Amino acid sequence: MIVVETIEELQQLINKKAGKTVGFVPTMGFLHEGHLSLVKHAIEQNDIVMMSIFVNPAQFGPGEDFESYPRDLDRDITLAEEAGVDFVFIPSVQEMYPFDGGIRILPGPQADELCGASRPGHFDGVLKVVLKLFNIVDPDRSYFGMKDAQQLAIIETFVRDFNLRTKIVRVPIVREDDGLAKSSRNVNLTPEERNQAPIIQQALIKGAELYSNGLKPVQIEKEVANFITGGSVGEIDYVKLLSYPSLQPITSETNEVILAVAVKFSKTRLIDNIIM
Template sequence: MNIVKTVTELRSWTAEQRAKGNRISFVPTMGYLHEGHMSLVDLAKQHADVVVMSIFVNPLQFGPNEDLERYPRDLERDQVMAEKRGVDLLFVPDVKEMYPQETKTVIQVKGVTDRLCGASRPGHFDGVATVVCKLFNMVQPDSAFFGQKDAQQVAVIQQMVQDLNIPVQVIPCPIVREKDGLAMSSRNVYLKEEERIQALSLSQSLQEARDAYSKGKTPAEIRELIIARISSQPLADIDYVEVLAYPSLEPIEEFGDTSFLIALAVRFGKTRLIDNLMMT
């Protein structure tokens, strides 16, 4: 596995691959890898000849009171995991490489950022869209892979790619869960023992929501069911629970023939977790 730290090295390597006729898959991450990330690599290998992964904790997508400084990092561990799984090139830039000067251009995707994390984390998706756009320009991949756990992020990136005519296929990938149902996340390491136990209410409430949908419950009834289930956990602090059309992320009063998303964000102590259920 090749490891590069500069944009120049990255572009030189990818140019060589394209000259050989190789298709490039791309997996952007913030590191502290887990099986969810590795599942993206597995799918990426099926779509292209070589796989590029980036590890970069992007400061633009963190608010002033969020966990930028304490976000978990272990580059040596990540390198071993990426190489074992078959990543061909690992791009590990530092902040000065990605932002050599003050950023005066920001990508802002409207509409799909009005709710969910876009509402509770102002500016977050501006940072996400900006860094992903930069990475797409640097790597110039044929396809890019994103976990469906952050369904709003997927919708934002798909909208950006469509609006800006970026020649990359964005491929959403299924949520990967722990054996007990908790959605895999780098932030799970923050959870204390009792917080970890109570956090299982997220996936459990989504399963109950699936059952309620099959019994004809309305979006409002399903939302209240989830709120009640999670609120029964004394350490849970609900940020949001929403039932929305997907990918527009517009509110719905009744279920129709279109896809919809049940999305939630909940804090346990200092740890903010997200999870969702996509229904088509």
């Protein structure tokens, strides 16, 4: 595996691989089995697999956890190599953002709900880094996990509406044995919180049952929230049942729906979802 820190070096390496397909796995590092599942899918479908590791300051707001976001580059490099990644791109903030002419990419109504509602500007930063990385890497396929379902929906819309030259591949959520969705942030849970956190998925499964029983969205959201707060110290950021990927209220024309939650523990905000 080749570790690359500059855009120039990366592009020279990619140019040498002309004619081969490139699968791209963008990450913020502190890899877990969710990321490695993205790599596994990328290896199956492409000649070359490129991973990026970059904790993107542009997508963290003031007071969010940019500083405390977990990092362990040595471990990440070992895990990426073992997983079969060919190139890992680890740029500095200066390498990624040497200039700022003030151009911004603003998401549409898909960003108004869920994490977008409580993290203003978050998806501007996501779209910025995603466009930059896609342009730098020029991947045939890019792999995103379904855990960040809103991010995935917005990126799919960006690719579709702006003709970006990569195919977006959705990869299912990977979970711990007790059902907690894998997340780099899970290490910031206290032992008690970690014990309670699987209630999030249990609540989603209960919500899915209520949905198939025909309960109204507002009632389902209430039941799911009560289930979580009744069995944990977590505070509800949101529980929402929406159409997917438009992330708008459900209508008679909705095909897929998402039940999505964000729960705040003492130092950690966790998200999870189920798509029906």
